[in-house]
Amino acid sequence: MRVAVIGAGVMGLSTAYFLAKSGVEVKVFEQKYLTYGASGRNSGGITAMLDREELIPFAMRSLEMYENLPSELEFNFLFRMDGYIKVADRDEDVERLEKSLNLQRKLGVDAEIIEPQEIRDLIPDFNSSAVTFAVFSKNSGVVFPWPVVWGLAKGCRELGVEIKTHTKVHDITIGEGIRGVKAGDEFFEADVIVNSAGAWSNEMSRIAGIELGNKIMKEEICVTESIKPYLDPYLLDVSHGLYISQTSRGEIVGGITGREVEKIETKSSMDFLVKYARRVTQLIPKLKGLSILRQWSGVYDEGKDGLPVVGFSKDESFVQANGLGHWGMTIGLSLGKELAKLIIKGENPKLKPFSPERF
Amino acid sequence: MGKSRKIVCRCEDLTEEEIIHAIDEGYNDLESLKRYTGATTGACQGKGCLMHLIRILSQKTKRSPEEIGVTTQRPPVNPVPLLILSEGDTE
Numbered sequence A: 001m002r003v004a005v006i007g008a009g010v011m012g013l014s015t016a017y018f019l020a021k022s023g024v025e026v027k028v029f030e031q032k033y034l035t036y037g038a039s040g041r042n043s044g045g046i047t048a049m050l051d052r053e054e055l056i057p058f059a060m061r062s063l064e065m066y067e068n069l070p071s072e073l074e075f076n077f078l079f080r081m082d083g084y085i086k087v088a089d090r091d092e093d094v095e096r097l098e099k100s101l102n103l104q105r106k107l108g109v110d111a112e113i114i115e116p117q118e119i120r121d122l123i124p125d126f127n128s129s130a131v132t133f134a135v136f137s138k139n140s141g142v143v144f145p146w147p148v149v150w151g152l153a154k155g156c157r158e159l160g161v162e163i164k165t166h167t168k169v170h171d172i173t174i175g176e177g178i179r180g181v182k183a184g185d186e187f188f189e190a191d192v193i194v195n196s197a198g199a200w201s202n203e204m205s206r207i208a209g210i211e212l213g214n215k216i217m218k219e220e221i222c223v224t225e226s227i228k229p230y231l232d233p234y235l236l237d238v239s240h241g242l243y244i245s246q247t248s249r250g251e252i253v254g255g256i257t258g259r260e261v262e263k264i265e266t267k268s269s270m271d272f273l274v275k276y277a278r279r280v281t282q283l284i285p286k287l288k289g290l291s292i293l294r295q296w297s298g299v300y301d302e303g304k305d306g307l308p309v310v311g312f313s314k315d316e317s318f319v320q321a322n323g324l325g326h327w328g329m330t331i332g333l334s335l336g337k338e339l340a341k342l343i344i345k346g347e348n349p350k351l352k353p354f355s356p357e358r359f
Numbered sequence B: 001m002g003k004s005r006k007i008v009c010r011c012e013d014l015t016e017e018e019i020i021h022a023i024d025e026g027y028n029d030l031e032s033l034k035r036y037t038g039a040t041t042g043a044c045q046g047k048g049c050l051m052h053l054i055r056i057l058s059q060k061t062k063r064s065p066e067e068i069g070v071t072t073q074r075p076p077v078n079p080v081p082l083l084i085l086s087e088g089d090t091e
């Protein structure tokens, strides 16, 4: 079997890696450089404290993979398991966090309610009066997204996968007869085509002649200058959609969770910086003196019902592997592994909730 | 002093040898090279080192600086403290 994978983000590369590990011949096409997509622009928060029942088992499996894959690939992901805190200050958010916590615990996630004052044991200068409720999971952490992409790419190449960067797919042929993708002037024949083009997946699906209709989300993010290790856990304020963490290089990375946009664009806004600065200095007033060095934004896609779209489309030679949403860096690794099984065996009950045919 | 001691990026303390090593590892386009080595991402945001990076990449890969291009400039132009930003206006 020959497989063509469109998009070298975490989803495409994880799928390619596990396919190749089972002996499948794989080629990966990436329109720009590695890390160009959302997988190179995110904040690397990895946790199983998610709201959707369907995603939690995948997050739990990915957490294990984040611990084990680096030694398998001989590539350090700079993954730190220093915990994840979610806070809220609006009643409806508190209710949602409580409900999700019950679900998470039922599924075996190690997560608990903590008092806002207890956050000060984890983040010394936290202003606990800025929030009313908090949950914490020790078994979560932060990864540096670039080494994840590079490490998976290295693993792929060592198994003989060709990763064609700066090679944009612009035509797809499926159905009876000769199938494959066209990139540049060349046609690459393949039995199965995997659409893991992130925010560009709608477009790829359209040129294959298959309806997709994922939402496009844009998310802005920034980093400060580096300071000494200070912020161990990842912090998400669900009422304000704001999150912060510290990279292994010492920069404080922070953003505001994404919003749906009409079309793909990655402009950075002053509006974001101001909103971010206001809230982050309420939560940790001591950060006031720190300077923002750089800001950027990323785009990702999300299934219409908020769940990923992963599995055979109505034409079995065209496989959807997209719609990962805000938690894609977390669930992508294990989704890719399970998708490889689906492609090889023709079925995988674990992926049923994400079937493209559910709509 | 030998070639290996030439500092390319002061903020991230990178030598020319380290940059060449990364290019040899396959990080041979400017965007990948900058991310893999950290060059241009420190306090000066590339003002001091971007040109060196392009020169080395051009010499190693035999591509012209035009073919190599420049990296995307990310705002802000100079670092801005959070305190000042937090007093700004939103839409």
Ligand SMILES: Cc1cc2nc3c(=O)[nH]c(=O)nc-3n(C[C@H](O)[C@H](O)[C@H](O)COP(=O)(O)OP(=O)(O)OC[C@H]3O[C@@H](n4cnc5c(N)ncnc54)[C@H](O)[C@@H]3O)c2cc1C
Binding pocket: A006, A007, A008, A009, A010, A011, A012, A029, A030, A031, A032, A035, A036, A037, A038, A039, A040, A041, A042, A043, A044, A045, A046, A167, A168, A169, A170, A196, A197, A198, A199, A200, A204, A218, A219, A220, A221, A255, A297, A298, A299, A300, A321, A322, A323, A324, A325, A326, A327, A328, A329, A330, A331, A332
């Ligand atoms: C600011 C931000 C913060 C985030 N924070 C987190 C977080 O803390 N935790 C978490 O779990 N997730 C987070 N996410 C979400 C996560 O980054 C994404 O869900 C995930 O990276 C999606 O991976 P992907 O492989 O599906 O898509 P991508 O990484 O976008 O990969 C798709 C690739 O396809 C390529 N492509 C597109 N069209 C073509 C074509 N025609 N031919 C060839 N190649 C093509 C693109 O260039 C791209 O590289 C965040 C996202 C953003 C933007």
